[in-house]
């Protein structure tokens with residue numbers, strides 16, 4: 190079969206474009222008519238109340254779940270209209286840090302980071318070991334190579350998950366509630382790390398979070414999902430939205446953190 | 449073009465590392481060995497600087513090269529001046545070499561040698577004995593509370609567990625008992641037929657199935673099926689801190705979780721053993737009738753003649769004891785479970801092994817006991 194790539198016209202800055210996206214589990218619509226773009230090198234935050242579909246949106250953005258309608262474009266290429274080989278290639282550029290960390294519990298930290306490297310690159314074992322120790326040192330975990338996930342604290346697990354997510358030098362990094370369950374200091378450190386990765390590597394970063402502090406310190410742009418109306422109610426720069434959004438819910442949340 | 453490496457000496461004590469072109473993980477990259485050689489041979493080098501202006505693209509490939517260079521410099525106590533590196537790479541190296549805040553986690557020594565491992569294992573088994581006795585004590589006390597009517601547990605939980613260990617186990621118990629009955633009958637019949645004594649298949653099967661095999665096979669099935677399930681359920685609750693939640697709210701987890709499980713097996717094992725006996729005897733009849741020319745009626749009569757209530761009681765008592773041991777092993781391993789997903793797997797395995805071990809020991813002891821008592 191001829192591999193076809195469907196290209197759509199998008200903003201030249203756009204890394205990810207979400208167009209008319211409707212998400213549903215079976216007949217149960219979670220969110221409809223989502224339209225926003227994530228620019229290359231941006232830190233983009235997805236906000237909204239519990240259960241409004243933030244994790245579901247992330248699953249759509251990383252190709253784990255197909256849209257009920259609409260599309261998700263990466264550099265203008267529609268993921269779900271691409272051939273399996275192209276989908277695989279697009280996915281290779283993603284790194285994901287799951288809400289629960291999702292480290293493989295039967296593998297050590299080093300093995301967790303090494304597994305994707307072993308599967309997807311032709312690196313020698315020695316090179317892999319060097320990359321693994323580099324990635325762990327980037328997240329402040331050098332010396333913990335031989336530890337199992339159950340032997341380290343929650344904050345360290347989140348950072349180890351980040352080390353695994355950046356193992357393959359992804360072009361886009363996704364985080365689901367990176368600071369959930371962390372103390373303010375650990376969560377600040379994680380924010381700093383995220384900022385640093387963007388500045389140093391130019392990675393596009395998509396984050397689901399409720400933390401107002403994170404939103405104003407790291408976000409370039411945000412999208413605000415609403416559980417009641419089942420659609421997005423705002424997108425743009427968080428400071429501008431806080432001061433100028435016509436929607437009182439958005440202003441209230443960004444001023445006081447209430448949803 | 450793959451990455452290029454050039455070493456210069458702008459001054460005798462300064463080594464300048466000039467990098468050019470593409471430094472990607474997937475390309476072939478120059479190795480830092482040249483730098484190691486220079487540092488070894490020239491002891492007058494006091495600092496390393498970089499020139500990365502000609503680097504076109506880079507990723508972790510450049511970073512692992514730099515990590516090696518930084519490490520070499522550290523070994524030779526040489527200063528690193530990272531200013532000439534591409535901006536992002538410089539920042540990443542700063543991050544990678546930052547001394548992390550000291551974080552302490554529990555033990556973790558390297559793999560001890562064999563002899564030490566054997567010693568540690570023996571010690572931990574020795575230490576496990578009091579733990580097992582403690583658990584036995586807790587369970588006994590809990591049964592005491594049950595008899596006095598003060599044990600705290602939900603009757604609906606008991607019903608659910610009973611349903612799971614009893615009726616839901618029937619298919620596998622039927623299958624195995626039928627097979628065992630079939631095998632006992634067939635093996636016996638081939639021998640007995642040499643003397644024209646095929647009719648005694650009935651004695652062999654009915655005695656064997658009711659007194660020994662019914663209880664033993666059901667016990668082993670239940671150890672794999674139910675003992676493992678108990679350990680996995682309680683282990684998962686341990687991991688989720690659910691058992692701590694019971695304790696905190698003043699519930700006794702033994703009463704709440706262990707007691708209904710033990711009760712369920714104590715109630716269901718006798719019935720399952722009786723059922724296994726009936727299925728096994730039916731299988732024997734099937735063999736006798738189809739392969740050895742014995743009529744159903746003859747077989748039935750011979751079975752009734754050979755049976756005695758004591759055989760049935762002995763089988764039921766054995767089965768009940770096995771049931772108690774299986775539930776005990778499963779709950780013990782579940783309650784002892786560690787706090788990780790992996791520990792649940794270990795607890796499950798351990799529950800099955802412990803359960804079968806207990807059954808084997810009990811089977812031997814009970815057989816000797818019944819022999820001595822002349823039952």
Ligand SMILES: Nc1ncnc2c1ncn2[C@@H]1O[C@H](COP(=O)(O)OP(=O)(O)O)[C@@H](O)[C@H]1O
Pocket residue numbers: 214219237238239240241242243244245246
């Ligand atoms: N696998 C699933 N099947 C059906 N419904 C689901 C599934 N996962 C999540 N949901 C529902 O989708 C909604 C959004 O969930 P989620 O994306 O996890 O919310 P959030 O991450 O914003 O808290 C919730 O109402 C949830 O019940």
Ligand SMILES: [Mg+2]
Pocket residue numbers: 243244245288365
């Ligand atoms: Mg979520």
